[in-house]
Structure formats: structure tokens, C-alpha cells
Amino acid sequence: xxxxxxxxxxxxxxxxxxxxxxxxxxxxxxxxxxxxxxxxxxxxxxxxxxxxxxxxxxxxxxxxxxxxxxxxxxxxxxxxxxxxxxxxxxxxxxxxxxxxxxxxxxxxxxxxxxxxxxxxxxxxxxxxxxxxxxxxxxxxxxxxxxxxxxxxxxxxxxxxxxxxxxxxxxxxxxxxxxxxxxxxxxxxxxxxxxxxxxxxxxxxxxxxxxxxxxxxxxxxxxxxxxxxxxxxxxxxxxxxxxxxxxxxxxxxxxxxxxxxxxxxxxxxxxxxxxxxxxxxxxxxxxxxxxxxxxxxxxxxxxxxxxxxxxxxxxxxxxxxxxxxxxxxxxxxxxxx
Numbered sequence: 369x370x371x372x373x374x375x376x377x378x379x380x381x382x383x384x385x386x387x388x389x390x391x392x393x394x395x396x397x398x399x400x401x402x403x404x405x406x407x408x409x410x411x412x413x414x415x416x417x418x419x420x421x422x423x424x425x426x427x428x429x430x431x432x433x434x435x436x437x438x439x440x441x442x443x444x445x446x447x448x449x450x451x452x453x454x455x456x457x458x459x460x461x462x463x464x465x466x467x468x469x470x471x472x473x474x475x476x477x478x479x480x481x482x483x484x485x486x487x488x489x490x491x492x493x494x495x496x497x498x499x500x501x502x503x504x505x506x507x508x509x510x511x512x513x514x515x516x517x518x519x520x521x522x523x524x525x526x527x528x529x530x531x532x533x534x535x536x537x538x539x540x541x542x543x544x545x546x547x548x549x550x551x552x553x554x555x556x557x558x559x560x561x562x563x564x565x566x567x568x569x570x571x572x573x574x575x576x577x578x579x580x581x582x583x584x585x586x587x588x589x590x591x592x593x594x595x596x597x598x599x600x601x602x603x604x605x606x607x608x609x610x611x612x613x614x615x616x617x618x619x620x621x622x623x624x625x626x627x628x629x630x631x632x633x634x635x636x637x638x639x640x641x642x643x644x645x646x647x648x649x650x651x652x653x654x655x656x657x658x659x660x661x662x663x664x665x666x667x668x669x670x671x672x673x674x675x676x677x678x679x680x681x682x683x684x685x686x687x688x689x690x691x692x693x694x695x696x697x698x699x700x701x702x703x704x
Contacts, residue, residue: 409474414457414653414662415449445658454487455660457653462495462532466502469509471667476509478665485517488660491539492649493522497530497552500606506531507613510538514617523649524548529631533642537614542643543652544634550642553614554629555607557599563590618642 419442426438458475462468479489491510497503513520522528522539529552536542536550544550566573566588573588584595584602611627620641637643653662 408668409478410666410668412664412666414664415445415657418654418657418662419445449661452659452661454483455490455653455656455662456483456487457490457492457662457664459492459664459666460495460506460535462493462498462503462506462535464496464498466498466506466531468667469502469506472506473509475665475667476512479518480512480516483513483516483518485519488519488521488656489513490521490523490649490653490656491535493524493528493532493536494526495529495532495535496527497532497534500531500555503531503534507535507538510535514538514540521652523647523652524550524634524643525649530554534610534613536643537617539617541645543645543647543649544637544643545648546634546646548634549631550634550637551626551631551640552629553610553623553627555603555610556629557585557603559585559587561586561591562588 423438423442426435430438456479458472458479460468460472483489495503510520510522519541520539521541521543522536524532524536524542524544525548526545527549528536528542528544529549533551533553563573575583575586575589577583581595581598584599585591586595607627611623614627615621615623618641622640626640626642632640632642634643634646638646656662
């Protein structure tokens with residue numbers, strides 16, 4: 369009985385401690401969600417990045433005299449930057465909701481405060497497409513640069529499909545890595561329908577609307593041929609606008625051939641004139657660094673409170689393990 373009571377007391381203390389810890393974690397998460405840090409625009413001088421890579425390799429492989437010459441070369445390239453035109457590099461990674469459109473619009477606005485027709489803008493585009501209105505706004509942001517006569521180059525290392533290609537088409541020049549996926553000029557709408565399942569279990573679904581076509585297709589009600597036909601008309605209309613927009617910026621395209629919803633590898637897309645050349649973003653920027661001052665404009669997202677706590681715990685655990693390992697490898701002290 370004595371051991372049983374001790375066990376119950378231990379269990380009660382453990383549960384109490386666990387409850388306190390869980391409440392503390394819940395409080396931290398609630399505080400972190402309220403004070404979620406916003407992303408901030410960050411300007412990175414890419415010439416410094418390239419010079420750092422150059423000097424690190426030079427220091428490792430060259431003798432002292434050659435390395436000194438390399439340092440002078442790097443310093444000279446830094447001094448020449450003020451006389452060069454600018455090239456602003458903006459990375460864009462898109463998802464199905466085009467959730468980074470606000471980051472793009474801020475970056476474009478920043479560029480427009482300074483850039484002139486002598487400068488360049490390079491968009492590093494990676495997107496499989498998504499919602500029509502989101503990617504329409506993304507393309508409109510890039511059109512702001514074209515409207516100001518600022519040369520715009522789009523580089524696709526992985527994929528620019530559907531809404532992604534809608535954005536790419538705005539560029540004065542489109543380049544892509546050899547195995548990048550390009551195209552998918554089409555429109556898609558799909559949804560499941562649970563009407564027969566609900567009917568089987570005698571579940572009624574009520575939907576009220578005003579306006580004949582307020583809801584054409586539904587998840588839970590019985591879809592009609594009239595509703596399907598209306599939805600198809602809407603998709604065809606969006607597809608027509610999609611094609612017209614692309615044709616405006618790339619009149620050389622045979623849209624009857626490429627606006628089928630298919631996508632192609634970049635080498636095939638080049639033959640179809642969907643793109644203008646084959647190149648990775650790395651090669652293009654490396655070739656440009658001697659004639660332009662390169663600056664990357666990106667969004668830096670500060671760590672949340674919970675991320676800082678987790679990172680701090682990780683560092684403490686890592687350092688503790690390293691200290692223990694160091695002690696294990698130390699030779700034992702001689703005893704007198």
C-alpha cells in the first residue's frame with residue numbers, strides 16, 4: 369500500500385507538471401500568433417556575393433602573390449559599380465493561391481522608385497500556376513515594368529505553367545533551363561459532388577440563391593446540364609482572355625498550336641517560340657555581372673517567437689552533446 373500511494377503521488381505530480389508545460393506552450397503559441405512578424409523587403413548586392421565566392425576559392429588554390437592580385441581585382445570591380453546600369457533581380461515562387469503576389473507588388477514598386485530604361489529587371493520565376501485572379505494580378509504587376517519601358521527578362525529554372533506562363537509572357541525575353549516545364553495554356557475547374565451519397569442516406573441539402581447563375585455547380589446539390597454548360601462557357605471565356613493576353617505580348621506565337629493545355633520541356637518550347645533561349649539563371653546572371661550592378665530584391669521573414677525558442681533549444685542541446693562528446697574523448701587525469 370505504501371508503494372502504491374507513492375506511485376499515485378508521483379503520477380499526480382507528473383500530470384500536474386505536464387499540465388503546466390502544456391499551458392505554457394499554449395500561451396506561447398497564442399502570443400506568437402498575435403505577434404506574427406511581417407516579411408520585410410531586403411536588398412542584397414549580388415556582386416558582393418560573387419566576389420566572396422571568388423576570393424574564397426582564390427585563397428584556397430592560389431599562391432600569395434596571385435591571391436593579392438585577385439583581391440585587387442575584386443576591389444576594382446567594386447569601385448566600377450557606380451558607373452554601371454543596374455539590374456534588379458526579383459525571385460518569385462508561386463503556389464496555387466498566388467499567395468506571394470503582395471511580396472511581388474512591393475518589390476516591383478520599390479524598383480519603380482529608382483529604375484530607368486537603362487536598367488534591367490530579372491524575374492526568377494518558378495510557378496505551376498493557380499487561381500485566375502491571383503495570377504492575373506501577378507502578371508499585371510510585371511506589366512507595370514513593361515509600361516515604363518524597363519527591360520524585363522524572365523528566367524525559368526524549373527516550371528512556368530498556366531498562370532506561371534501568363535506571368536512569363538509579359539517579359540521582353542523569356543529564358544529557361546533545358547528541362548524546365550513551359551506552357552499549359554489552359555483553364556481548369558474541378559470539384560467533387562456528394563449528392564448521390566447524401567441521397568443514399570436520406571440527407572437533404574438546401575441551397576438558396578438569388579440570380580439564375582449565382583451557383584452553377586455545387587458540392588452537395590444535384591448538378592444540372594444547364595449549370596455545367598454555363599460553367600463551361602465561363603471557362604472558355606477565361607481561356608479566351610488568357611490567350612489574348614499572351615498574344616498581346618508574344619504575337620509570334622501560334623496559339624492554335626500551343627494553347628491546348630499541354631506543356632513542353634524548354635528545348636521543345638524554344639521551337640514553339642514559347643521562350644527565347646535556353647539558359648539557367650546562374651549562367652545569365654554570371655554573364656551580366658561584369659556589365660551591370662546586380663541587386664537582388666527579396667522578402668526576409670523574421671523568425672516567430674516559437675521558432676526562436678525552438679532554435680535556442682536546438683542550439684543548447686547541440687552544444688551540450690558536443691561538450692559531452694569532448695569530455696568522453698579527453699584522456700583521464702593521472703592520479704597521485
